[in-house]
Amino acid sequence: MSELVEASGVPLPTIKYYLREGLLQPGETVSATRASYGEEHVRRLAVIRALIELVGLPVARVREVLAVIDTPGTASYETVGRAISALPPYPDESTPEERAARDHPLARAAIERLGWTWDPRFPAVAQLERALAAAGTAGIPMDDGRLEAYGTHLHAIAETEIALGPDEPSAFLEYAVLGTALTEPVILALRRLAHQDVTARRTRPSPPPQPPQPS
Amino acid sequence: MSELVEASGVPLPTIKYYLREGLLQPGETVSATRASYGEEHVRRLAVIRALIELVGLPVARVREVLAVIDTPGTASYETVGRAISALPPYPDESTPEERAARDHPLARAAIERLGWTWDPRFPAVAQLERALAAAGTAGIPMDDGRLEAYGTHLHAIAETEIALGPDEPSAFLEYAVLGTALTEPVILALRRLAHQDVTARRTRPSPPPQPPQPS
Numbered sequence: 001m002s003e004l005v006e007a008s009g010v011p012l013p014t015i016k017y018y019l020r021e022g023l024l025q026p027g028e029t030v031s032a033t034r035a036s037y038g039e040e041h042v043r044r045l046a047v048i049r050a051l052i053e054l055v056g057l058p059v060a061r062v063r064e065v066l067a068v069i070d071t072p073g074t075a076s077y078e079t080v081g082r083a084i085s086a087l088p089p090y091p092d093e094s095t096p097e098e099r100a101a102r103d104h105p106l107a108r109a110a111i112e113r114l115g116w117t118w119d120p121r122f123p124a125v126a127q128l129e130r131a132l133a134a135a136g137t138a139g140i141p142m143d144d145g146r147l148e149a150y151g152t153h154l155h156a157i158a159e160t161e162i163a164l165g166p167d168e169p170s171a172f173l174e175y176a177v178l179g180t181a182l183t184e185p186v187i188l189a190l191r192r193l194a195h196q197d198v199t200a201r202r203t204r205p206s207p208p209p210q211p212p213q214p215s
Numbered sequence: 216m217s218e219l220v221e222a223s224g225v226p227l228p229t230i231k232y233y234l235r236e237g238l239l240q241p242g243e244t245v246s247a248t249r250a251s252y253g254e255e256h257v258r259r260l261a262v263i264r265a266l267i268e269l270v271g272l273p274v275a276r277v278r279e280v281l282a283v284i285d286t287p288g289t290a291s292y293e294t295v296g297r298a299i300s301a302l303p304p305y306p307d308e309s310t311p312e313e314r315a316a317r318d319h320p321l322a323r324a325a326i327e328r329l330g331w332t333w334d335p336r337f338p339a340v341a342q343l344e345r346a347l348a349a350a351g352t353a354g355i356p357m358d359d360g361r362l363e364a365y366g367t368h369l370h371a372i373a374e375t376e377i378a379l380g381p382d383e384p385s386a387f388l389e390y391a392v393l394g395t396a397l398t399e400p401v402i403l404a405l406r407r408l409a410h411q412d413v414t415a416r417r418t419r420p421s422p423p424p425q426p427p428q429p430s
Binding site: 084138140159200 | 261262265291292295296299304322325326331333339340342343346347349350352353354355357358361364365366368369370371372373376377379390393394395397398399400402404405406407408409410411412413415416417
């Protein structure tokens with residue numbers, strides 16, 4: 001286990017805690033006092049650390065995410081949907097069945113106009129409904145031009161992301177979960193920077209010189 | 216003032232609170248006991264409510280945002296940057312000067328590769344640096360293919376959003392702030408739904424039938 005500490009950079013008490021909580025699979029027993037840990041343990045530790053420290057998930061949510069990742073089978077859109085559903089933001093505490101029974105008129109209209117395959121049990125539907133209602137209330141309605149731009153470009157981003165992912169189903173699920181959680185902040189920051197660039201180009205005839213390089 | 220309550224839907228004690236806090240500009244004095252409120256008060260109330268209730272900003276942050284919106288002048292990329300900087304997430308409590316003096320190697324490399332005009336004082340730079348570091352740690356590095364896709368499509372989204380905005384500078388600033396805060400949740404939800412659609416198309420030869428319509 002000391003080798004696992006070294007290979008992963010995770011302190012021993014933390015590894016023992018993850019083993020007790022069932023987040024990390026036990027090593028292969030070699031003798032009464034020794035167990036053997038492999039590359040898959042190092043990899044799993046990186047996933048657990050990312051979910052806890054970078055995404056900020058509580059241990060119970062991490063267990064849910066890992067359970068979906070570990071389900072044998074194909075990386076279908078239902079399993080990807082379930083894995084991503086365990087990530088924040090949580091629109092509410094309703095079950096998938098309760099969500100399916102509910103109507104989401106704004107989200108439904110938007111998704112149907114885009115022609116996407118969708119599942120009303122997926123929490124992103126409720127998340128979209130709330131976000132559209134809030135934006136509309138504040139005077140930023142989702143008109144067709146805006147929806148068309150968002151739909152086209154976000155679909156293209158999703159296609160690239162999925163094409164860059166691994167083929168093997170459980171590796172793909174892990175990638176989908178970490179990719180969703182960890183690239184959302186990248187996307188939001190880049191969009192704010194894109195706004196700054198577009199505004200700069202719009203308000204000046206020629207682009208200003210780059211800012212001085214910090215020394 | 217009772218007409219303002221009716222026109223805005225905001226309760227009287229809340230309006231008085233916003234007046235005391237300096238968020239809402241006073242009405243024009245008509246007599247010793249009467250003041251006149253206009254369309255601009257109704258509009259400002261909608262902005263205040265959106266920032267407090269939908270974005271979840273504390274009153275002090277709302278005051279900062281409104282101060283930038285109210286600054287006379289052009290909607291340059293510096294003023295848009297300052298207004299958006301008052302919105303969450305807050306990467307840290309550093310001043311613009313401190314941020315400019317700091318190096319952001321991952322963000323710098325990404326933005327320079329995209330060829331965007333940028334300002335190192337803008338908090339989105341620090342936000343991007345953190346997000347890229349976290350994603351890289353978890354095994355999702357920002358390689359050129361991913362950066363190219365994000366850059367191209369987010370820039371196109373930003374162009375559409377800015378083209379849809381008003382021309383008048385202070386109205387544009389208000390739109391930029393509310394648009395940033397309120398459409399980020401829309402974009403994240405749509406991206407998750409785009410992933411579901413792409414996965415569904417990838418794992419099935421033909422798209423499945425649409426889910427049944429809730430009655």
